[in-house]
Amino acid sequence: METRKERFDRLQLAFKLVMHHDTEQSFSDLIEPNRDTFHGFKLVYSTNHLESVFANTSLKDIEDECPTLKKYFYGSGLLFFSDELYDRTWNEGHVRLLIDYSLSLDSNAAERFRIWEDGKDLDKSEQDFENLVRFIKEGSGSGFNFDYSFFIIENYYDSMKSENHRPFNTIRALKRFDNLVYEKESFSIKNPVFNEIRALAGQRTIDTLYTFHSNPEIERFQQRRMLLYIVLLKAVLINQNKTASIESKLGELIEFCILDLEKFPKTELYFAWKLMRYGNSLRFFDPVSQIGKNTKGKLRGMSWDIFALRYQETMASKSYEGDFFIPFFASFDNKFVELTQACPIRAVLIDEVGENVITIQLDELEFQTELTNSVSSKMLVELNDSTKKLARMKKPLAEDKLIAIGNKLEVQLELLANKKTITKDN
Template sequence: METRKERFDRLQLAFNLVAHHDTELSFSDLIEPNRDTFHGFKLVYSTNHLEGDFANTSLKAIEDEYPTLKKYFYGSGLLFFSDELYDRTWKEKHVKLSIDYSLSLDSNAAERFRIWEDGKDLDKSEQDFENLVRFIKEGPDSGFNFDYSFFIIENYYDSMKPENHRPFNTIRALKRFDNLVYEKESFCVKNPIFNETRSLAGQRTIDTLYAFHSSPEIKGFQKRRMLLYVVLLKAVILNQNKTASIESKLGELIEFCILDLEKFPKTELYFAWKLMKYGKSLRFFDPVSQIGKKTKGKLRGMSWDIFALRYQETMASKSYEGDFFIPFFASFDNRFVELTKACPIRAVLIDEVGENVITIQLDEIEFQTELTNSMSSEMLAELNNSTKKLARMNKPLTEDKLIAVGNKLEVQLEEYC
């Protein structure tokens, strides 16, 4: 019987196999020699070299036709692995996959639904908005799973303020959109017809907000976003040392995570590394290139934009018996689009039994190499000890601790102002 530690070690080995697999080699070259390693795991693998004899789905055509939609994975198509699927594919050659597509909205996309439902003019974004509506209603296999939970998560605290009606009105508009009268040939974006009154949609909105406000999972998302903010905040402060190397700044950031947060947040560190190494060439990071009195607010907004990518990781790891979940994201923000292109996702490795999900970036080897080079031998030993890894993963990081560390860092940031 495999212990939890042994399974976790095997998951780490599977991660390394994917990260080091040459993108020019086939999916079979990755899986076939390593079936024992991948046993019991699921893998969603992105590629630009689709193989005709394996289960796949196309992504590029969707993104090309609908510019507001951003695919989570880097390649033109996807390949999938699970024990049952792989065995059936070799026997039957062609297997029909059960795939669930998910479309999430960022706040600027969600609020266009509020403006539209209220009868206001969408100006220059009207054509893109119409394309988005048509995609949701017509998408692959007669419509897309339409998810606006990210908007509610991002506006979690604002939606609790009695004087702030914007989140409520936006969600009500999205609820009414569920009941849009839609015919492909006759639909007119300037004159939408809904099968539900505002008052009924409003009642459903109250029920939804109540469920979200009382959900421990949603509180967990708030903590994960706060963790991302804190790590980015530390990275911005470290970046003020213009003479230090990326290596030394990254090493200091890792020590901060291990010693102050008692966590090794790999994905959060990845985005902080992007900021420290490539911040000058990525327009997304322009708002924090110079520190000022507005830097804190800009960083908070930026952390929500990046968390939109983190949230898609959660969506990609959702699966039911034999199914795979493929996330898309709708945004009208060009800077966010640039970020998604600069942080390409190669694969998602899922261990449902161990409740672990690992995202593997296209530039994972570059990132991992620089992580390793930045650490002392003592820190490397600490991080490579799988018993300690599991202990860190199981130790909760409280909201109070994150707030305390964040407040301390904000004081440091103000000193630079």
């Protein structure tokens, strides 16, 4: 009987096999010699050597047809592994694969539905918005699934404020969109017709918000987003040392995560590494290239943008009616789109029994190499200890602790911003 630690060690080995697998080699070259290692796990693997079809079009063409929509995985096609699927494919030659897919909306995309439903002008984004509407309504013949749970998570606290009507009005518009009268040939983006009145959509919105507000999982999402914000904030502070090497900066950040946060948040560290290593060439990070009085607010917004990708990782690890779940995301923010293209996802490795998910980036090997080169031998032993890894992963995030650490870092940021302002004035 395999122990929890043994299963986790095997998952780590599977992760390393994917990370080191040459993208030019076949999927079977990865799986076939390593069936024992991948046993009991599920793998979604992205490649440029085939085209997968979703919503009656290829995965490759979706972004061209609908510029606001971005696929989660980097390649033109997807390959899937599970024990049952692989064995059936081997025996039958071809199997029908059950796949769930859904389109999530960030706030700027969701709020365009509110503006549109309210009869206001979308200006220059009208054509892109129309493409998005048509894609949702025509995908797979009967429509492309979409959800706005991420918008509710991002606007969780604002939606509780009685004086802030924006989240409610946005969700109500999305509810009415469920009942848009749509005919491909006659539909006009300027004159939408809904077969549900606002009052009924409003009641459904109240029910939805009540469900979200009473769901403890939403609080956990808030904590995970706060963890991401703290890691980014610490990275920005560390990055002010212009003479330190990337290894030195990354090593300091890793020690902070292990010693202060008692976590090794791989995904969060990956984006912090992107900031430190490639921040000068990515427009997304421009707002925090120089510290000023607005840096904190910009970092908070940035953390929500990146959390949109983190949320898709969560979605990709789920399976509802299908065997696999493939997320897509819609955004009108060009800088965010550029970030997604600079952080391509190669694979998602899922252990449903052990409740572990590992996202593997296309540049994972470069990232992991720099991580290894950045820490002391003592810290490396700490990071590679499977028992300690499992303990860190299972330890819940303490909200009070996150708030205290976040407040301390924000004070440091404010002091640094004030110092820079005084220096500039002089």
